[in-house]
Amino acid sequence: MCSIEYDAEVSALPKHLDISFFEEVLDTALRTSKAKVLSIHIKMGSNTGENYCSQIYRTKISFQLPGKPVQTMMFIVKSIPRLESVEFIEDLQVYLKEKVTYYDVLPRLELLMKCKQRFGPKLYHCIKQPESTMVFEDLGHLGYVMASRELGLDEEHCRLVMERLGEFHATSMALAELDPHIFEAYSDGMLSPQGLAKGDGLLMSFFSGNGQELLNLVNTWPGFERIAGKIAKYLQNHRANLERSQAPQDKEIRVLNHGDLWVNNMMFKYDGNKRPQDLVLIDFQMSVWGSPGIDLNYFFYTSLNLEVLRHKRPQLLHVYHSRLAETLRNLEVNVPVPSYEQILEEVHRREAYGFFANYGIFPTISQDKSQTADNNLESFKDADFAKQKLRQMFSSRRLADTLQYTLPHFERAGVLG
Structure with missing residues (x-):
């Protein structure tokens, strides 16, 4: 039995x-x-x-x-x-999107790569009731592991991510040319109006709490008075600013973005010298059809260690563009190959998405593991718990060092007005 x-x-x-x-x-x-x-x-x-x-x-x-x-x-x-705290999951139809991505989209992208590259694990079974549940192959059993979210990724890991992301974005562009309607259901990403519509909903409350805590922190830094004033003005129209950072723009390059491209949604395989050799993405529930600047900025401002972010960003963009262009040319479909300057423009136009990722997501990611054992969305419904956690997250030395570098960058890019 x-x-x-x-x-x-x-x-x-x-x-x-x-x-x-x-x-x-x-x-x-x-x-x-x-x-x-x-x-x-x-x-x-x-x-x-x-x-x-x-x-x-x-x-x-x-x-x-x-x-x-x-x-x-x-x-x-x-x-x-099925909890009230994750009502935005239903609003964004993430179960349906992820199921379609694993069953239909990823296999077709991998076929375009002639099965020389895989983008995600196999999905074996899924049900919507009584709870949305999916069953995947165990990549850990195949030798894939996660890198450290606390330390951030070094240049070698980041170059591999850029190569794989270039292939993923390029094949999605080709698939959209072959099947023009396939990505119509991917208009909702993390910052869609539907997900942010409820001002008292958990998603908007979480981002608002992070924004206010960011302002409180920056107000304590000598020399950042002007930036603090701009952050305060940004927060006066917080929801509109968030929605605008993801909203479609005219004449932009469009790709299938992973939508939540941070270190814990990647699994690496290493060689005998502990160097990363392969990468598979997981968790496609926030995927969105739009500018590649969404994925690129989100990744840069959540997952890189500070030295790589500070000194290697242009080199990483060159790696990304080179692989994107090479893949598109090899696919031989009727899709124009973007220039490097066009990719730079896409990244610049979505710097606001990078700013959101930097204060809305990175503080949680950079927390020490010893502080995250009680982190879950149900707990964050409690106002006192959320306030205590925010203070804890924003007391991180890594976070402060990163923000003192990135905030002047966002100001120069015009994100803060």
């Missing part, structure tokens, strides 16, 4: 993740219904406080095919509880 065994840290597994659910997962993964499930072992798939909207479980299934020895397969289960 098959049974499910849980590790001690799995406190409350959703009831729908039962034996029949995992039998269906295995049938799809093996492409046969003849496997007999012998045992199922479940443990948490991420550290507490590393995922805000979902619960991640790592599952090991032991099974046997007729006449074969016992085998095992590893899976990642991503389940989004």
Whole structure:
């Protein structure tokens, strides 16, 4: 008789993740219904406080095919509880978008690359009720691991990200030429009007709290008085400024943006000398069709270590453009190859998105892991908890050092008015 065994840290597994659910997962993964499930072992798939909207479980299934020895397969289960705190998830249709991305879009992009490159893990099973749940291949079992969000990525990691992102964006441009309607459902990204519409909703409240804490911090820095005044003016029209930073613009280059391109949404594989050799992206729920400046600025201002951000940004953009152009030329589709100057223009026009990423997302990312164990969206509904967490996040030395470099940059770029 098959049974499910849980590790001690799995406190409350959703009831729908039962034996029949995992039998269906295995049938799809093996492409046969003849496997007999012998045992199922479940443990948490991420550290507490590393995922805000979902619960991640790592599952090991032991099974046997007729006449074969016992085998095992590893899976990642991503389940989004139906909570009031994540109502914006429904507003942005992230479950549907992510399902379509994994089932339809990514396989077609990989075919355009002649299967020489993969962009994401395989999706084996998904259900919407009673909780939105997806089951993926376990990239960790294949040797992929996450880099350090606390330290930020060095130049070698960043160059690999730029190469893969150039390929991802280029193939999406080609696919849009071949299938002009495929990305019509990707108008909603992280800063869409639908997601920000509720002024008292968690998403807008979270970003507003970060904006106010940013102003409080900058007000304590001698020499930043002018910038503090501009931040205060920016926050007076906060929602409109956020929406405008992502809104489509005339005559822009358009690609499929990952939409949440930060270090924990990338998994790296290393060689024997611990040098990154391969990269796979995960979590496409915020993907949006728009300027490549969205992904590029978001990545730059959330995931680079400060020395790379300060000194290597132009070189990284050259790596990105070179791979984008090379991939488009190799695909031989009727898509104009953007010049490097056009890419620079796209990045400059979306500096406001980089500013949002720098104060709205980076403070959480740069937190020490010892401070994130109680981080989740339900907790942030409590005003006192949110206030205490904001003070903690904005007390980071790495955050202060980064902002003292980036804020003058954003002022020069005209982001602060």
